Amino acid sequence: MDIAVKALLVGIGATALMDVWAIVLQRTIAFPPPNWAMVGRWFAHLPRGKVFHDNIADAAPVANELAIGWAAHYAIGIAYAFILLIFTGPGWLAAPTFIPAWILGIVTVGAGWFLLQPGMGAGWMASKRPNPNKIRVLNLVGHTVFAVGMYGTAKVLAGV
Secondary structure (H helix, E strand, C coil): CCHHHHHHHHHHHHHHHHHHHHHHHHHHHCCCCCCHHHHHHHHHHHHHCCCCCCCHHHCCCCCCHHHHHHHHHHHHHHHHHHHHHHHHCCHHHHCCCHHHHHHHHHHCHHHHHHHHHHHHCCCHHHCCCCCHHHHHHHHHHHHHHHHHHHHHHHHHHHCC
16 A cells, blocks of 8 residues: 555544544533534634634634534644655654654644634633633643554554
8 A cells, every 4th residue: 555545544544533532522521522613714814814812713614614614623634644644754664663653743742732723712721710720631642642643543444
């Protein structure tokens, strides 16, 4: 199987596991799932030169924002899988190990903390939310779940 196809599948598998994790959180601790429509709205406003919003919900709605949000979510997961391969080399796909995936997963929390969350009006590291520490911990755990997804998907593909 082509390396690019495997990277694509690793990104999709890891992102899908993260989505399952969000469902688990919603059903066990009533933590609200990500609002992909608002993420889509944020992404749609980027080409218009607007990165930071006081509250993304107050920004002008955008056609197909939910689809844009879901597409961006998966595109980012796929991009992270490609980034992992840039740093580890294609040999990682043949013999995946968890630590490189986990390091990338933890590093990528920074994109949410320092770009997405302040961009949507949540503040740096969710500082404007009523429960920022809970969100921070769940961000770290969620990106660890993403790393497990990258590693697990790569392990399955290595056996194919």
